[in-house]
Amino acid sequence: MAEALEQNEVPLEILNNEAIYQRELSQIFGQTWTYIGHVSEIPEPGDYRQRTIGEDPFIFTRDENGEIRVLFNSCRHRGANVCRAEKGNTTHFRCPYHGWTYQNTGDLVGVPQKGDGFDHLDADDHSLHEAPHVDEYNGLVFACIAPDAQPLEEYLGGATWYLDMYFDLIDMEVIGDPHRWVVDADWKTPTENFYGDNYHVPMGHKSAIDVGIGSETATGEQESELYGIADCDGHAFSVYQIESEEPMFWGHPEEVVETFNHDVLSPEQYEVARKSGVTLGSIFPNLSFIFLGGRDDPNKDPVGTFCLRQWQPRGPGEMEVWNWILAPADASTEYKERVYEVGMSTFSVSGNFEADDIGIWDGIDEAAGSVFAERVEATTQFTMGTGEEAAATVDDDWAGPGTAYANGGLTDENQLDFYRTWHETMVNEGAE
Ligand code: FES
Ligand SMILES: [Fe+2]
Structure with a gap:
């Protein structure tokens, strides 16, 4: 690829290649700032929209405190999507599998039959995962799922x-x-x-x-x-x-x-x-x-x-x-x-x-x-x-x-x- 680029050429196969595609998911979409949505799509506390980073499922939401969050749409119990609707307004996401319930801040606040089966479970350790970096530029919200990210404004340059x-x-x-x-x-x-x-x-x-x-x-x-x-x-x-x-x-x-x-x-x-x-x-x-x-x-x-x-x-x-x-x-x-x-x-x-x-x-x-x-x-x-x-x-x-x-x-x-x-x-x- 490097040699081709020096000749101002690009191998045609990169536009349809399984190995390259898989690498893109981790190296490109798993590393860069990716667009999530516009602030006007979630104007009120509780508003949410389903979004993806690469193919990874996320919930773009404004929590009860007005803070924008990009939560990983996967239950901490067995991984099911906790949010199934495309968009809506809610204070909580209840998992359809066994009913674990999360506040729209991502906090786990409800576990059915907790006293009988999960009295050992520390809810604080089982919040929904969220994108580690979320930032907004003039209403455009981006997220980055890499552990380390340069500031968004620097990335946009x-x-x-x-x-x-x-x-x-x-x-x-x-x-x-x-x-x-x-x-x-x-x-x-x-x-x-x-x-x-x-x-x-x-x-x-x-x-x-x-x-x-x-x-x-x-x-x-x-x-x-x-x-x-x-x-x-x-x-x-x-x-x-x-x-x-x-x-x-x-x-x-x-x-x-x-x-x-x-x-x-x-x-x-x-x-x-x-x-x-x-x-x-x-x-x-x-x-x-x-x-x-x-x-x-x-x-x-x-x-x-x-x-x-x-x-x-x-x-x-x-x-x-x-x-x-x-x-x-x-x-x-x-x-x-x-x-x-x-x-x-x-x-x-x-x-x-x-x-x-x-x-x-x-x-x-x-x-x-x-x-x-x-x-x-x-x-x-x-x-x-x-x-x-x-x-x-x-x-x-x-x-x-x-x-x-x-x-x-x-x-x-x-x-x-x-x-x-x-x-x-x-x-x-x-x-x-
Ligand atoms: S997978 Fe969500 S409650 Fe079991
Ligand atoms: Fe065109």
């Missing part, structure tokens, strides 16, 4: 500069439940795509573009400059900037922009946000997002739609997609409904753009797991923009962290960042 533009400038709220669906594709394929595969847009999304669905920026109706932001501490972004007197703010109309927190960003960040038509990117390992001024009907005005998506590993060459649609919390109910409709019709299970991508991604795992790919040592290649004539140009004046490639659609540096970070994490012996 330069990505915070970009995340602030959406989650600090705007108080965001998740609309509805996450949409979930299973796809025959490896979790790394879409993550790689959202690291910055802008090259695929004119081809892969041609039909949606031709009928005028989606974003004016992405469809080229609005002239924009596309920046690919690489070297951002393992995370990467693509930012479409539009030179215009009119503030862009991803298509949000004036009355929504008025609700923003206008004084929380640096002048440079604010200017990038003001000119942003579309922003997309990925936080390592498997959280991606796309924010765009989108529309589901060429005759209607665009609205600012924010989609957060997580590519959950579910086996070699198989994943479950989780997609959350977010809107500014202080916008009107009608506006939030439009945001949801546009999100559904662009980037979600029934979305036009989504269908384009998934129809392609689900053939890659088939080839990756094939006998012939192994025989010919098939690789995928990431050399775009490296030729003498076609060299991708770095914009030294870019105000944010990372390296900004001005012709962002024509470099593979963003995607290489993903595979370099993936490889470093996979071979990190210190984590075992």
